[in-house]
Amino acid sequence: MKKIARIVSVALAVMMVLSLSAVSLAEPTGTVYIPDRIAKLNLPDRPAYIISLKTHTESAPMFDEFGNPVMSTTCKDRYTHAYVQNTGIVEDAVIELQFSKKPDWAGVIWAEGFENLEVDDNGYAVTSMEGHLRQPGTWSASGPCDPITGKPSWHVTGGDYAYMAGKGPVSVQYGRNGHINYVDYTVEEDFFQTGMEGCSTVIRYEPVTIMGDSDPKDAKITMWYISTVTATYPAGNSIVGVSAVYRNDEKNKLASYKISYAASETETYVITYAPSTATLVENHMDYKWPMDSNPPDDAIVKLPGNAPSENVVDASGKVLFSVHHYTADEPIYGEYYKNGELKAVTGSGNKINKWYKPGHGKEVKGLKPLSSFKSVRVK
Numbered sequence: 223m224k225k226i227a228r229i230v231s232v233a234l235a236v237m238m239v240l241s242l243s244a245v246s247l248a249e250p251t252g253t254v255y256i257p258d259r260i261a262k263l264n265l266p267d268r269p270a271y272i273i274s275l276k277t278h279t280e281s282a283p284m285f286d287e288f289g290n291p292v293m294s295t296t297c298k299d300r301y302t303h304a305y306v307q308n309t310g311i312v313e314d315a316v317i318e319l320q321f322s323k324k325p326d327w328a329g330v331i332w333a334e335g336f337e338n339l340e341v342d343d344n345g346y347a348v349t350s351m352e353g354h355l356r357q358p359g360t361w362s363a364s365g366p367c368d369p370i371t372g373k374p375s376w377h378v379t380g381g382d383y384a385y386m387a388g389k390g391p392v393s394v395q396y397g398r399n400g401h402i403n404y405v406d407y408t409v410e411e412d413f414f415q416t417g418m419e420g421c422s423t424v425i426r427y428e429p430v431t432i433m434g435d436s437d438p439k440d441a442k443i444t445m446w447y448i449s450t451v452t453a454t455y456p457a458g459n460s461i462v463g464v465s466a467v468y469r470n471d472e473k474n475k476l477a478s479y480k481i482s483y484a485a486s487e488t489e490t491y492v493i494t495y496a497p498s499t500a501t502l503v504e505n506h507m508d509y510k511w512p513m514d515s516n517p518p519d520d521a522i523v524k525l526p527g528n529a530p531s532e533n534v535v536d537a538s539g540k541v542l543f544s545v546h547h548y549t550a551d552e553p554i555y556g557e558y559y560k561n562g563e564l565k566a567v568t569g570s571g572n573k574i575n576k577w578y579k580p581g582h583g584k585e586v587k588g589l590k591p592l593s594s595f596k597s598v599r600v601k
Contacts, residue, residue: 258475316349408425418456
């Protein structure tokens, strides 16, 4: 009996240690330095050398169902000034890629998934659309089917994130014609000053094209700005990730930030916080406020002092504008992951502390309320 009791005692002790370990992971410690302006992070310059890419996709002149050439309505021959015949991508087209330098790795982003590319010593690679429904980098989405016609109520395609390549700490994401969408630079340094060891930070640089001087050769100029700084920390810490997004404005002000908290070895809460105190108006009906002004057409816009202070409804009670008041560093949205998979997201309005399955699914019980995640940010 004593032996059995001793075994039970040992088992209880192990359970208590595991329980304490889980609690310690759930309680954030220390602070995270996230300044209002990106310059205060003292980030390194963009890497001097970035692998460029040129692509060529097999194409052919286009004809209609009667065999007549399909002519462009916008493109003219530079010499005759006559409209030219349109060209289109052929079925199972071959795609050639020429990198300026051989990368350590490269791949194609198909709608079906990522495919590794074999690149020779000269930076040349080839792939094919055979077996693929769409071009690289495109996505597709459809609405619910009409019960009468059996066809989707809406269908959209888009996207141009076609290829990726990397060399050393630098990786590049390209569009279908080889233009660069962004450059990620990985640095083993903690710019958020958490004091935790083993940090790895990815700094994302994005290009933006602006109009130059009147001189034709300076008509377009490509400038770079840092859009996102994302840090990850080793397992076993209460905070395992921090991500800050900065605007491409004159002062590169903070647009939003997220902090990832480990609730256990398999569970993570990713919490988005308000970067500053503000009032946001959500436009439900494509109306504008005030009615005699012309604010941006975004679904959510920040309006001046004459914005409504409460929800605006029409005579039938339908909400035209939802007004959201946020204070700086207030938690405004949450995501819950288990084993790396998104399992739940927070609601909105008076349900912001409740959790639901992604896609407006059923409520998920037993998770921590959003309001309990107090920000550990310092400026």
